[in-house]
Amino acid sequence: MTDQTGLEQEIAVEQRHLDRVYARLAELRQSAVRAERDGYRMARVGTHGALVERDAMVFHAAQRRHTLDAEHEGLVFGRLDLRDRQVLHVGRLGIRDEDARTLVVDWRAPAAAAFYQATPAQPLDVVRRRTIQSRAERVTRIEDDLLDPNAAPEGMTVVGDGALLATLSKATGRGMRDIVATIQREQDEAIRSPGSGVTIVAGGPGTGKTAVALHRAAFLLYSDRSRYAGGGILVVGPSSVFVEYIGSVLPSLGEDTATLHSLGTLFPGMSATRTDPPEVAAVKGSLRMRRVLERAARDAVPGGPGELRLLYRGTLLRLDRTALDRIRDRALQRGARRNEVRRAGFDGVFAALWAQAREVGIRLPDQRTFEAEIAERSEFREFLKAWWPRLHPRHVLGWLAQPDRLRRYAGGILSTAEIQLLSAAYRHLDSTGLTIADIALLDELDSLLGKPAQSAKARRDPFQLAGGVRELSTLGERQRAARAAARERPEDYRDYAHVVVDEAQDVSPMQWRMVGRRGRLASWTVVGDPAQTAWTGDPDELDRARDQALGRRKRHDFTLTTNYRNSSEIFAVAAAEIRRLYPDLPLPTAVRSTGVDPVELVVPPTGLETATVEAAAGLLAEVEGTVGVITPVPRRDEVAGWVAALGAPRLQVVTSLEAKGMEYDGVVLVAPSEIRADPGAGVRTLYVALSRATQRLTTIDPTG
Numbered sequence: 135m136t137d138q139t140g141l142e143q144e145i146a147v148e149q150r151h152l153d154r155v156y157a158r159l160a161e162l163r164q165s166a167v168r169a170e171r172d173g174y175r176m177a178r179v180g181t182h183g184a185l186v187e188r189d190a191m192v193f194h195a196a197q198r199r200h201t202l203d204a205e206h207e208g209l210v211f212g213r214l215d216l217r218d219r220q221v222l223h224v225g226r227l228g229i230r231d232e233d234a235r236t237l238v239v240d241w242r243a244p245a246a247a248a249f250y251q252a253t254p255a256q257p258l259d260v261v262r263r264r265t266i267q268s269r270a271e272r273v274t275r276i277e278d279d280l281l282d283p284n285a286a287p288e289g290m291t292v293v294g295d296g297a298l299l300a301t302l303s304k305a306t307g308r309g310m311r312d313i314v315a316t317i318q319r320e321q322d323e324a325i326r327s328p329g330s331g332v333t334i335v336a337g338g339p340g341t342g343k344t345a346v347a348l349h350r351a352a353f354l355l356y357s358d359r360s361r362y363a364g365g366g367i368l369v370v371g372p373s374s375v376f377v378e379y380i381g382s383v384l385p386s387l388g389e390d391t392a393t394l395h396s397l398g399t400l401f402p403g404m405s406a407t408r409t410d411p412p413e414v415a416a417v418k419g420s421l422r423m424r425r426v427l428e429r430a431a432r433d434a435v436p437g438g439p440g441e442l443r444l445l446y447r448g449t450l451l452r453l454d455r456t457a458l459d460r461i462r463d464r465a466l467q468r469g470a471r472r473n474e475v476r477r478a479g480f481d482g483v484f485a486a487l488w489a490q491a492r493e494v495g496i497r498l499p500d501q502r503t504f505e506a507e508i509a510e511r512s513e514f515r516e517f518l519k520a521w522w523p524r525l526h527p528r529h530v531l532g533w534l535a536q537p538d539r540l541r542r543y544a545g546g547i548l549s550t551a552e553i554q555l556l557s558a559a560y561r562h563l564d565s566t567g568l569t570i571a572d573i574a575l576l577d578e579l580d581s582l583l584g585k586p587a588q589s590a591k592a593r594r595d596p597f598q599l600a601g602g603v604r605e606l607s608t609l610g611e612r613q614r615a616a617r618a619a620a621r622e623r624p625e626d627y628r629d630y631a632h633v634v635v636d637e638a639q640d641v642s643p644m645q646w647r648m649v650g651r652r653g654r655l656a657s658w659t660v661v662g663d664p665a666q667t668a669w670t671g672d673p674d675e676l677d678r679a680r681d682q683a684l685g686r687r688k689r690h691d692f693t694l695t696t697n698y699r700n701s702s703e704i705f706a707v708a709a710a711e712i713r714r715l716y717p718d719l720p721l722p723t724a725v726r727s728t729g730v731d732p733v734e735l736v737v738p739p740t741g742l743e744t745a746t747v748e749a750a751a752g753l754l755a756e757v758e759g760t761v762g763v764i765t766p767v768p769r770r771d772e773v774a775g776w777v778a779a780l781g782a783p784r785l786q787v788v789t790s791l792e793a794k795g796m797e798y799d800g801v802v803l804v805a806p807s808e809i810r811a812d813p814g815a816g817v818r819t820l821y822v823a824l825s826r827a828t829q830r831l832t833t834i835d836p837t838g
């Protein structure tokens with residue numbers, strides 16, 4: 135601790151450094167703009183080589199300028215005073231002065247590692263670690279840790295009492311914050327783990343698994359940009375609400391090349407947000423669905439022609455259903471993909487008609503002429519299209535809505551009870567739309583059916599073509615085009631260099647297959663907490679599917695042990711809940727206390743609405759940040775209607791399943807006993823819901 139004057143002096147020292155950094159940043163920005171302009175001027179030279187060079191120059195200058203332009207709140211957030219009297223400032227990006235002396239070290243550089251890893255027990259040559267907070271280019275606060283008092287030079291000032299707790303007490307916004315200034319040692323080890331193989335990060339609620347996964351993505355992009363930005367990083371989360379919540383973390387770290395997807399949007403052109411009840415999700419997510427879908431993918435098209443009748447030179451040629459089925463089966467042998475072997479199916483029909491024509495003994499031309507004559511007949515071509523159409527996975531999934539077909543496909547694979555569950559779930563498929571679990575089934579069908587041969591869609595070239603030379607007219611266009619070209623990937627891109635799977639405990643076996651298809655060439659970061667899973671299917675299947683997706687890559691395991699989200703009072707309630715199921719489960723330690731216990735209300739069912747609205751209004755008044763109203767899945771819309779009148783943008787209504795990974799300052803948890811009552815994953819889902827709040831938690835249970 136130090137006196138006020140000492141503190142002001144230290145702030146002034148840091149302010150001087152920050153002023154230098156921002157002045158240098160402005161210079162660098164100007165020189166990047168100049169480089170872009172020079173690039174355009176090269177166009178006047180007119181040779182092809184000059185144009186190519188110009189493209190490269192403009193592209194790199196534009197990229198550099200984009201990085202420099204990014205939001206730089208808290209640009210410099212750390213300082214290390216080392217034993218050898220060297221001082222290093224740590225920030226969101228590396229900056230050197232005009233003589234190439236380091237003004238700021240990028241937080242991901244090896245030189246910055248000590249900022250996160252040094253402790254009093256292992257100071258790593260750091261005497262004092264300082265965390266600097268700033269707003270709009272003004273230093274607002276500094277917090278020091280004296281790590282090696284014996285090495286401290288005379289008069290070294292130490293101010294503040296802990297950056298971490300100060301940060302944790304800040305209000306939660308709608309989006310997740312980056313934690314770059316306060317990453318803790320155990321987190322840093324996971325963030326900087328080797329880029330190859332599989333990094334697995336486990337830990338209870340609020341231990342920073344998501345934060346670690348995202349900072350790790352930024353770290354990888356820094357450590358090997360050509361590999362990770364070139365191949366791309368895919369981040370997969372459980373729901374669109376969650377993906378929206380984490381969407382701003384990477385951009386805040388200056389990285390916007392990663393692709394974020396929820397499990398409901400991984401299949402191109404589809405976007406599902408609806409969840410199935412756990413027992414239905416367990417069936418749809420089971421690996422056995424692969425076999426069910428295999429049968430569907432080979433079946434005759436509903437409403438397709440049952441026979442072919444063709445009058446040829448006065449003789450009726452006829453292929454009945456059995457003959458047609460046989461032709462289809464033969465063409466689909468040995469794992470052939472239906473959309474890719476249409477030609478083989480058609481050839482089978484020609485061959486069968488030829489054989490029949492020869493058998494009945496009519497006068498025939500040679501086989502080629504015979505086939506050409508038939509192929510010219512429009513009714514024959516219509517038959518082929520109807521009998522063996524190009525199938526989209528969505529068509530075939532729709533066949534499961536027909537109970538007799540579903541029984542045929544699933545018989546002997548799923549139990550009668552499971553078939554009934556699935557049948558009920560698909561009964562109104564066309565009106566209810568797809569659920570998140572269905573998306574993995576579409577992806578499976580896509581791999582079973584294969585891609586219909588498509589006319590190659592002209593890929594849009596972001597550079598206009600003028601006289602055979604790539605050309606753009608305005609500065610803005612060229613900048614946008616250069617960035618777009620760097621990121622442009624086909625819609626169904628699968629060759630990611632790294633895949634991050636968040637909330638991995640909720641990825642079903644079929645979903646692991648879907649994610650795995652996109653990461654065959656990738657290294658992986660997988661974060662999750664088995665105690666939070668809503669999966670009620672076979673746990674062995676889950677492990678098998680996960681292992682298959684991750685392959686034999688080397689694994690690096692990390693476990694995080696401190697809960698940074700919940701107040702200790704709130705986490706005590708959540709911990710008691712999960713202990714019902716796992717009495718000996720090691721749980722993280724919550725580091726922050728508010729002195730305020732959660733409120734537990736029990737009301738008559740008729741009073742639930744009023745109590746919920748009052749509690750939500752109360753929390754909105756009490757906390758500065760966000761308020762989440764968490765409901766059992768079937769109650770979501772009803773409760774959303776109740777609190778809509780509050781008209782608060784800080785308030786969000788989510789189901790207990792959508793609450794995965796989310797965080798709010800205040801939480802109103804509606805009908806927790808209804809969530810717990812689910813025999814499959816009730817307690818675990820309630821554990822998730824109870825561990826979402828940072829400051830205040832109110833639970834409201836209707837009696838009776």
Ligand SMILES: Nc1ncnc2c1ncn2[C@@H]1O[C@H](COP(=O)(O)OP(=O)(O)OP(=O)(O)O)[C@@H](O)[C@H]1O
Nearest residue numbers: 313316317318339340341342343344345698699795
């Ligand atoms: N080192 C840190 N400094 C500051 N805040 C942190 C730190 N680590 C984690 N946090 C904060 O703690 C909260 C929980 O982090 P995060 O959501 O990553 O945890 P999680 O382990 O993924 O949680 P869950 O499993 O419950 O979804 C977030 O608000 C995050 O910003």
